[in-house]
Amino acid sequence: MAFETFADFMAMGKHGPYVWSAYGITLLVVVANILAPIIRRKGLVEEIKRKAKREQAES
Amino acid sequence: MFEYLKRLYHKFGSPRYFYDLTGKMLPWLVALSVLLLIPGLIYGLGFAPPEKYQGNSYRVIYIHVPAASIAMAGYVMMAVAGVIVLVWRMKMAEMVAKSVAPIGASFAFICLVTGSIWGKPTWGTWWVWDARLTSMLILLFLYLGVMALNAAIENAQSAARATAVLSIVGAVNLPIIKYSVEWWNTLHQPASIRMTSSAIDPEMLYTLLTCIAGFYCLFGALVILSTRCEILSREQRSSWVKKLVGVS
Numbered sequence: 001m002a003f004e005t006f007a008d009f010m011a012m013g014k015h016g017p018y019v020w021s022a023y024g025i026t027l028l029v030v031v032a033n034i035l036a037p038i039i040r041r042k043g044l045v046e047e048i049k050r051k052a053k054r055e056q057a058e059s
Numbered sequence: 060m061f062e063y064l065k066r067l068y069h070k071f072g073s074p075r076y077f078y079d080l081t082g083k084m085l086p087w088l089v090a091l092s093v094l095l096l097i098p099g100l101i102y103g104l105g106f107a108p109p110e111k112y113q114g115n116s117y118r119v120i121y122i123h124v125p126a127a128s129i130a131m132a133g134y135v136m137m138a139v140a141g142v143i144v145l146v147w148r149m150k151m152a153e154m155v156a157k158s159v160a161p162i163g164a165s166f167a168f169i170c171l172v173t174g175s176i177w178g179k180p181t182w183g184t185w186w187v188w189d190a191r192l193t194s195m196l197i198l199l200f201l202y203l204g205v206m207a208l209n210a211a212i213e214n215a216q217s218a219a220r221a222t223a224v225l226s227i228v229g230a231v232n233l234p235i236i237k238y239s240v241e242w243w244n245t246l247h248q249p250a251s252i253r254m255t256s257s258a259i260d261p262e263m264l265y266t267l268l269t270c271i272a273g274f275y276c277l278f279g280a281l282v283i284l285s286t287r288c289e290i291l292s293r294e295q296r297s298s299w300v301k302k303l304v305g306v307s
Contacts, residue, residue: 002106002115009105012115018180022119022173023104026126029165030277036161037284044291045304051295052306 072149074290075299081283088280095273103266110263119177124267125274126170130198131233133163133278137205138230141223153219154293156226157209158285162278164202171195182246190239191247194232201229215293 003009012019070076103121110117140156143149174192175185186192205222212218240249251259252267259267294300 002108015114015116015180018116018176019118022176025172026122026169029169033162033165033281037288040288044288048295048304049306
């Protein structure tokens with residue numbers, strides 16, 4: 001363990017805001033990249049189903 | 060041997076085969092990235108020793124270095140896919156190249172932002188127009204250019220050919236990024252991890268290597284997730300996709 005207490009860990013020896021903001025921004029970007037294809041997939045499946053229904057109604 | 064490779068190539072060129080295979084790979088990649096990244100980052104944040112001169116601000120390297128490496132590797136992937144698109148007109152390569160761009164851009168962005176945040180307490184400035192930083196910024200712009208070009212052209216195949224040319228030409232930036240710290244006097248430090256002797260504490264080195272491996276698995280999973288969406292979108296008229304979605 002590189003730190004004595006949890007408060008020390010959060011403070012990162014005066015560098016806390018830098019380290020935590022870097023990790024926070026990275027987390028946000030990664031989460032956005034995980035969510036984007038999941039949301040897109042849902043939309044695509046719905047679109048394909050909608051199109052199939054319309055085609056069935058037409059024929 | 061050649062026949063085998065040819066068969067493999069044709070198999071991978073088939074969206075349906077690619078979709079099935081990556082579906083099997085995905086859970087393993089996700090598990091691996093979680094198993095590597097969570098311990099790697101926790102160790103890097105709380106257990107690895109502080110750096111002698113930089114104190115704790117250096118802990119940003121556990122994301123900065125993997126992100127930089129992936130941003131470049133992603134570009135290589137996109138450019139290689141671009142060559143395959145132009146030479147063999149492989150549809151699967153078009154989809155992979157298109158999917159890699161926003162993910163590679165994200166990692167280039169992470170690399171630049173974390174580096175900038177680290178630079179403030181260490182160099183005393185958020186940004187300098189140093190060769191390494193500038194060439195990395197150009198990499199981000201190249202990614203954004205590829206994405207914009209993809210979005211601007213309606214026809215998927217023409218969009219893929221146009222972006223393939225742009226990404227191949229832009230690949231000239233990659234050696235510039237890599238060797239910028241040797242060719243010019245940069246504020247950015249030269250590479251610390253080398254095949255022969257690494258100028259880095261072993262405890263930090265192994266933590267960093269774990270994080271690099273973890274981020275690569277994450278990158279692979281993200282590319283697969285996104286490419287599978289692209290397959291569904293472009294192959295939606297085919298019977299196997301309809302069956303998969305459950306409409307026929």
